[in-house]
Amino acid sequence: MKICVIGSGYVGLVTGACLANLGSHVTCVDKDPEKIESLSAGHIHFFEPGLEEMVKFNLKNGRISFTSDLDRAAKDADVIFIAVGTPPKRDGSADISSVVRAAGDIAKTMKKLKSRKGLYKIIVNKSTVPVGMGDIVTKILKRSGIPGRSFSVVSNPEFLSEGSAVSDFMNPDRIVIGASDTKAFDAITQLYRSLNAHIIFTDIKTAEMIKYVSNSFLATKISFVNEIANICERIGVDITAVAGAIGLDQRIGKKFLNAGVGYGGSCLPKDVSALVNVAKNAGYRAQLLKGVNEINEKQIDRFAARIRAYFPGAAGKKIAVLGIAFKPGTDDIREAPSIKLMKKLKAMGFAVSCFDPAVKKSHVPGITASEDVYCALKGCDAAAFVTEWPQFKQLNFELARNTMKKPVIFDGRNMLNPGVMREQGFKYFGVGR
Numbered sequence: 001m002k003i004c005v006i007g008s009g010y011v012g013l014v015t016g017a018c019l020a021n022l023g024s025h026v027t028c029v030d031k032d033p034e035k036i037e038s039l040s041a042g043h044i045h046f047f048e049p050g051l052e053e054m055v056k057f058n059l060k061n062g063r064i065s066f067t068s069d070l071d072r073a074a075k076d077a078d079v080i081f082i083a084v085g086t087p088p089k090r091d092g093s094a095d096i097s098s099v100v101r102a103a104g105d106i107a108k109t110m111k112k113l114k115s116r117k118g119l120y121k122i123i124v125n126k127s128t129v130p131v132g133m134g135d136i137v138t139k140i141l142k143r144s145g146i147p148g149r150s151f152s153v154v155s156n157p158e159f160l161s162e163g164s165a166v167s168d169f170m171n172p173d174r175i176v177i178g179a180s181d182t183k184a185f186d187a188i189t190q191l192y193r194s195l196n197a198h199i200i201f202t203d204i205k206t207a208e209m210i211k212y213v214s215n216s217f218l219a220t221k222i223s224f225v226n227e228i229a230n231i232c233e234r235i236g237v238d239i240t241a242v243a244g245a246i247g248l249d250q251r252i253g254k255k256f257l258n259a260g261v262g263y264g265g266s267c268l269p270k271d272v273s274a275l276v277n278v279a280k281n282a283g284y285r286a287q288l289l290k291g292v293n294e295i296n297e298k299q300i301d302r303f304a305a306r307i308r309a310y311f312p313g314a315a316g317k318k319i320a321v322l323g324i325a326f327k328p329g330t331d332d333i334r335e336a337p338s339i340k341l342m343k344k345l346k347a348m349g350f351a352v353s354c355f356d357p358a359v360k361k362s363h364v365p366g367i368t369a370s371e372d373v374y375c376a377l378k379g380c381d382a383a384a385f386v387t388e389w390p391q392f393k394q395l396n397f398e399l400a401r402n403t404m405k406k407p408v409i410f411d412g413r414n415m416l417n418p419g420v421m422r423e424q425g426f427k428y429f430g431v432g433r
């Protein structure tokens with residue numbers, strides 16, 4: 001099948017590259033000509049394991065190409081994916097303007113092809129959108145004079161996690177296809193046939209809702225475990241033992257029960273807020289979901305307060321923040337807890353150094369990122385672990401202790417063993433332990 005993907009950001013590029021790898025001919029479109037030039041040369045503008053190799057491989061075998069020209073890309077495409085951003089607006093609702101623009105552009109392109117006999121394209125929404133967006137896309141096309149028989153609109157949400165997106169795409173837990181006709185459903189199912197995945201066929205609105213609810217449930221698990229961690233901390237119980245034990249109950253599940261400084265990234269915080277807004281617009285106050293984001297926002301404040309409480313005077317004290325990316329395996333810093341922490345520590349009067357294996361700038365004015373973890377630790381009164389990069393667990397802790405002014409660790413991800421750290425001469429503080 002011939003595929004056109006509008007938007008060569010994170011979702012669009014992973015989708016395009018993986019579909020090309022599965023055998024489709026893919027043209028990725030982006031309005032940024034510089035991005036297109038660099039992608040055409042096989043360079044990816046962000047870090048995602050395995051993606052660059054996959055793009056290069058498919059560029060070589062001619063199954064993927066990049067262009068700014070939607071007309072050219074969409075002309076012969078059987079399927080057009082919309083994979084553009086839906087960032088949060090001030091009130092927490094999703095900004096759908098890029099999706100609306102993409103739908104308008106598709107309509108313009110299809111208008112030029114209107115005289116073509118048997119014109120039919122499937123427009124698939126991959127962007128995370130409020131429930132009802134499928135209807136809006138349909139209306140945009142119809143209003144532009146494109147007859148209903150010439151297109152189908154499908155919702156096919158993505159469930160990729162940054163840092164493991166390629167492997168998530170190739171080994172999905174499920175593929176959700178929301179469509180209003182079996183012709184479109186069958187065609188999209190064909191795209192994924194070699195993945196042998198559990199495919200769910202539903203209506204468009206339900207598919208849109210499944211996406212929001214998946215991310216909101218993951219966020220709820222994290223805020224739940226963080227709330228329990230805050231209780232554990234006060235009553236002398238270790239959250240990691242509690243979470244480990246409850247996670248063995250298959251109804252609860254082990255994943256997403258790591259207490260810490262909370263969730264960041266471009267998806268979980270945004271999608272919880274957006275679902276709160278969807279509820280509000282439908283006349284319902286989503287109390288639990290509001291609480292989920294509130295607990296998350298406070299979690300980093302608590303962590304900063306804990307550091308502050310340990311040092312009665314911040315002046316002259318230096319904290320090394322280890323990890324800047326919002327999670328390991330990526331260089332994405334959107335909504336990163338590390339940045340919020342650095343700002344807070346700075347405002348409290350601490351000097352701050354930082355290091356991340358993939359992010360080379362602190363993104364906080366006045367704080368410089370170190371080239372090396374031991375440089376960041378040099379002369380510090382404490383180290384705060386904020387991103388659970390595996391290499392942080394493999395540090396030479398003897399060297400770290402000797403490099404630091406004071407051997408104090410605040411483990412914002414509960415990634416280190418408290419007993420081992422204490423044996424190595426560190427004062428250790430985790431979250432909820």
Ligand code: UGA
Nearest residue numbers: 158159160161162222256257258262263264265267326327
């Ligand atoms: C999330 C979802 O996990 C994906 O399924 C979804 O497709 C994606 O959003 C999206 O909508 O595009 P992602 O934002 O890449 O993926 O990151 P997650 O792995 O969900 O992690 C989010 C945050 O939660 C990170 O800051 C992580 O450190 C934190 N986290 C995760 C915890 O604090 N505790 C945990 O137990 C797990």
